[in-house]
Amino acid sequence: MTDIALGLGRLGRALRNQGVGVTLRDELDAADALCLVGLADREEVGRTLRIALKIPRFDLATFERLLGLFWSDEAGVPPAAPLRPRQAPAAPRGPALHWDPDARRMGVAHAAPGPGDRPGWSREALLRRRPFAEEWSPRDLVAMERLLARLARRLATRRGRRLVPTRGRGRADIRSSYRRALRTSGELLSLARRAREVREPRVAFLLDTSGSMDAHTRFLLSFTLALRRAAPSAEVFVFNTELVHLTPWLAAGKVQLSLDRLAAAVPDWSGGTRIGECLAAFADEHFRRSPDGKTVVVVLSDGLDRGDPALLAQSVRRIRRRARKLIWLNPLAGDARYEPSAAGMRAALPFVDHLGSAHDLRSLEKALAHLVA
């Protein structure tokens, strides 16, 4: 029995090291289950462990491999499972985003005297049309963040299908009304009402940080971050040749995030693009684990892809299947002459609900409307 316990403990730890979520409780279940079946049959032990440890399907290969390592006839010490290599803080690669400690905002440091010094001028109105590719002063950036925060708040007011009791207007709730009437010996004096609950939006942003997007990246990133402040459940990913899940870096308390560290975490910043592979990785690893048909997926990319368009199309299709909506924002689309002719963009287009431009704030504002709808 102690052998089983020991073996299970080791298997559990090995699984955890490989990123398969197995808890102590699961190990206890597995121990209980193993008491019920024959231990001589390898197949059966494998099945039992899979059921009791609740191994999800996409982790099945890992599980089988580890079980193979642990299941040896000479019941010796199982080989120590290799630890998953921790990501070392690598030296920043590529041009890191600039961090100006005085401005406390990301962006270009040298503040050119802007047109904002003239009276009777609305900074916001101009900002909205200002292409991201131009240089922005720190003051502009502050104003932009304020505007973004306001836009983003609109996001947080989507209504779900569930009806919750309300004091205001809403559908009459006959059941509660009757229940309330019991208090007044059956006289219906007032109607109880229910209305659709307010739902936190689920949004996932995938931001292209490849070289061709360089001019836009900073602003799109700050746009995403501002949105995240309004809707903390939003997930943020960046990709170029590899997909990086940014959300953990943006956890509460880390709002003053060091962009150098961020740049270090993102391999090949401003490098090439493999949109297809990155989107496939998103669909496989991340979106698979949180598919709910409620998430709006926003891809911010110019669609200039060096990879295989077929793979891109397939990935986009798979994401679309699980998402509530797929929005593609393309900075190039701001140009009136723009046509989605890049191979990547053409491949993705049939599965995109809305293709919008993302070259200035006004276009992002428009895109927001699609997020909320």
Place this chain on the structure above:
Amino acid sequence: MTPEIQELLAALEGEGYVAEPSIATALFLARELKKPLLVEGDAGVGKTELAKVLARLLSTELIRLQCYEGLDVQTALYEWDYPRQLIRLRLSEGRSEDSQELEARIFSRNYLLERPLLRAITRQDRAAVLLIDEVDRADDGFEAFLLELLSDFQVTIPELGTIRAEHTPHVLLTSNRTRELGDALRRRCLYLYIEHPSLEKEVRIIRTRLPETREGLAGEVGRFLQALRARELVKPPGVAETLDWTQALLRLRQDSLEAGIVTQTLGCLLKDRHDLQAVTASDVAALVTLAREAP
């Protein structure tokens, strides 16, 4: 293989459910450990059917709760029969009835409408099979509530007190993975993923469920389906589709697959526009040739 599991496997087959050993193992463990069983898998692999067969096997009632977004406790657990309570109140007016007694009466079990979850734990004679279908469609709030119910199998009704399960029901939860379930709920259950059946299993399923199917046709259908599923499809056809299609072929008096008929009846298998477009007539012809080649 453990004898009990072997027995269960045979019993399932006796009820017309051709099961993989893992399915029988999961049912056996769930029964012995008295834990709910969470069943996942593509649409049409027989998740719901498993609960039905289990109920037949245990000759007990199958209580089914279909989940959907916005499902609330009144529909899932219990509700007071307000109209009847009100009538009772009205009738008692004018009569000098002890108010406490009256209250106890209108808040008794007689005036309680049992919804599936409550019915499952109040069954007197034997444990029921409780099928909580497509639990991923309900919202997180309901999931949390379910968690509580599944851990204690007791329900507290403020006016009545706590109702404990007479017999712990056999609980099966199914999920299509339209949304990832909370970790806590998953941990509370045992977990079974049902794969699409192997060729040999599929042929046996066809022969068991549709005995009038000739051996040759069943084999061809099986091989066709295996090849079809190997393609990248939005909605791979499940066993349910296989059976529908075989039935359609039987109705059309087909003894063997033939490209023309297959194309016409492809709608029985592929229920997505993209899939139907992706599988062209020449693809069908190739698949049919492949299926008709003797193994």
